[in-house]
Amino acid sequence: xxxxxxxxxxxxxxxxxxxxxxxxxxxxxxxxxxxxxxxxxxxxxxxxxxxxxxxxxxxxxxxxxxxxxxxxxxxxxxxxxxxxxxxxxxxxxxxxxxxxxxxxxxxxxxxxxxxxxxxxxxxxxxx
Numbered sequence: 547x548x549x550x551x552x553x554x555x556x557x558x559x560x561x562x563x564x565x566x567x568x569x570x571x572x573x574x575x576x577x578x579x580x581x582x583x584x585x586x587x588x589x590x591x592x593x594x595x596x597x598x599x600x601x602x603x604x605x606x607x608x609x610x611x612x613x614x615x616x617x618x619x620x621x622x623x624x625x626x627x628x629x630x631x632x633x634x635x636x637x638x639x640x641x642x643x644x645x646x647x648x649x650x651x652x653x654x655x656x657x658x659x660x661x662x663x664x665x666x667x668x669x670x671x672x673x
Contacts, residue, residue: 561625583633613662623653
């Protein structure tokens with residue numbers, strides 16, 4: 547197994563299940579997340595620990611360290627996770643985001659540590 551951490555460029559989730567955006571604004575945010583994740587994966591291609599292309603199966607987790615201790619619901623992070631997973635497909639890490647190729651884990655909320663961030667963790671199964 548190979549574990550890859552991708553720090554996303556947002557301090558707060560760009561999408562929430564509670565958001566009531568106009569469809570055009572929502573589509574633009576989704577497109578931005580997909581493009582950003584695909585670009586970050588492509589940049590990692592030239593790193594010492596690149597993500598594989600066309601892996602047979604991956605497990606994806608979204609970790610969120612918020613800026614404060616307000617109560618939050620991890621379910622609200624699913625729209626961001628879904629768009630990030632689509633970005634992994636766009637980057638050709640896997641051929642589709644269906645359960646046959648990708649397991650999406652429940653997003654994980656961490657205690658604030660002074661560095662608000664979102665981190666996508668992709669674990670690939672070696673064959």
